[in-house]
Amino acid sequence: MTTSDVPVDRSDEASTAKTCADVMVMLRKDTADAHQSMEDTPVMRSLLAGTLSRSGYMALLEDIYSLASPLEAAAMAHPLWTRATNFDFRRRLKSQRLLQDIAFLQGASPEDLEIVPRTVRLPNVGSDARLLGALYVIEGASLGGRVILKQLTDLYGYTAEAAACFYAGYGHDTGQRWREWCAFVEDYSRDRKLDTQEMLSAALETFGCFGEVLGHG
Ligand code: HEM
Numbered sequence: 526m527t528t529s530d531v532p533v534d535r536s537d538e539a540s541t542a543k544t545c546a547d548v549m550v551m552l553r554k555d556t557a558d559a560h561q562s563m564e565d566t567p568v569m570r571s572l573l574a575g576t577l578s579r580s581g582y583m584a585l586l587e588d589i590y591s592l593a594s595p596l597e598a599a600a601m602a603h604p605l606w607t608r609a610t611n612f613d614f615r616r617r618l619k620s621q622r623l624l625q626d627i628a629f630l631q632g633a634s635p636e637d638l639e640i641v642p643r644t645v646r647l648p649n650v651g652s653d654a655r656l657l658g659a660l661y662v663i664e665g666a667s668l669g670g671r672v673i674l675k676q677l678t679d680l681y682g683y684t685a686e687a688a689a690c691f692y693a694g695y696g697h698d699t700g701q702r703w704r705e706w707c708a709f710v711e712d713y714s715r716d717r718k719l720d721t722q723e724m725l726s727a728a729l730e731t732f733g734c735f736g737e738v739l740g741h742g
Contacts, residue, residue: 548714548724549711552724556729559732559733573673583631587642589691591738592735595642597620599650600656600659605656614660617664617702630688645737648727649727654721654724659727659731661710661728662735664703670694671692674689677689677692
């Protein structure tokens with residue numbers, strides 16, 4: 526079975542994307558090949574094909590954590606939030622969700638986990654445009670997470686409460702939270718006249734970093 530065999534209902538996501546204005550449409554279009562490369566990594570193929578072992582799934586979560594954790598730390602410390610005070614990015618952090626899932630799988634509590642994150646390449650988030658481009662990749666991944674959650678539930682019985690909190694994303698609020706994110710990025714980039722090509726470049730770099738993380742083994 527290949528990834529193209531997996532029935533992926535994109536109708537909701539497609540209509541979601543249509544509500545997002547130009548910069549988001551451009552990001553979606555110009556990163557489409559990079560996104561396809563994510564779906565084509567061996568680990569994602571194996572997850573979609575139903576052949577990923579439980580230990581393989583845990584290794585996947587740890588790999589994503591290795592990148593998401595330092596990237597989110599850099600994002601939290603970014604000066605953009607001193608300007609965008611109306612947007613609560615902290616509510617969107619994914620690292621804690623990853624830790625919660627890994628802890629569940631290890632039968633430990635998140636506080637007792639001892640993860641030694643691998644050293645990974647991080648995207649350059651040295652400007653507002655670049656930060657938003659990098660975060661586009663992490664936020665957007667919640668949309669595909671719904672497909673993956675279904676697979677994890679079918680395969681292992683994992684749910685939003687048990688081992689698949691990261692992929693469960695925002696649950697039924699996913700479409701709404703994505704629209705809020707799109708509106709924020711659109712408004713901020715227009716008001717601040719951000720360079721959208723710089724945003725795209727950071728999004729592509731971030732996909733590249735994820736590709737390295739997902740493709741390492
Ligand atoms: C098996 C793996 C994956 C599947 C099946 C999947 C599937 C999807 C689906 C169905 C969407 C909804 C939008 C569309 O129809 O194109 C989506 C969006 C998205 N995914 Fe994935 N995805 C996967 C992996 C990833 C990974 C690993 C990342 C990032 C590291 C990622 C980043 C994104 C982004 C940024 C979007 C938003 C696209 C937009 O602008 O609308 N995806 N994905």
